[in-house]
Amino acid sequence: MTQESALGIIVGIIFIVLGLTLLTRYKTLTSHNYFRVLIFFVALLLLGFGIYMGIAGFYWNE
Numbered sequence: 197m198t199q200e201s202a203l204g205i206i207v208g209i210i211f212i213v214l215g216l217t218l219l220t221r222y223k224t225l226t227s228h229n230y231f232r233v234l235i236f237f238v239a240l241l242l243l244g245f246g247i248y249m250g251i252a253g254f255y256w257n258e
Contacts, residue, residue, distance in 0.1 A: 207246075207249050208249030209246065211246030214242050219243070222235040
């Protein structure tokens with residue numbers, strides 16, 4: 197495992213944690229429905245990008 201792949205995995209884990217935090221707290225962050233939907237969408241994007249970075253980190257430099 198090289199430094200680039202380890203960095204990709206670490207960044208992926210960070211984005212997954214951020215996405216999960218937003219998903220668990222999006223109802224308490226705001227009372228406006230528009231912002232709840234926006235925060236939910238951003239949380240899903242962060243989760244997807246984190247999973248992508250984590251998986252891609254395993255396949256970099258092979």
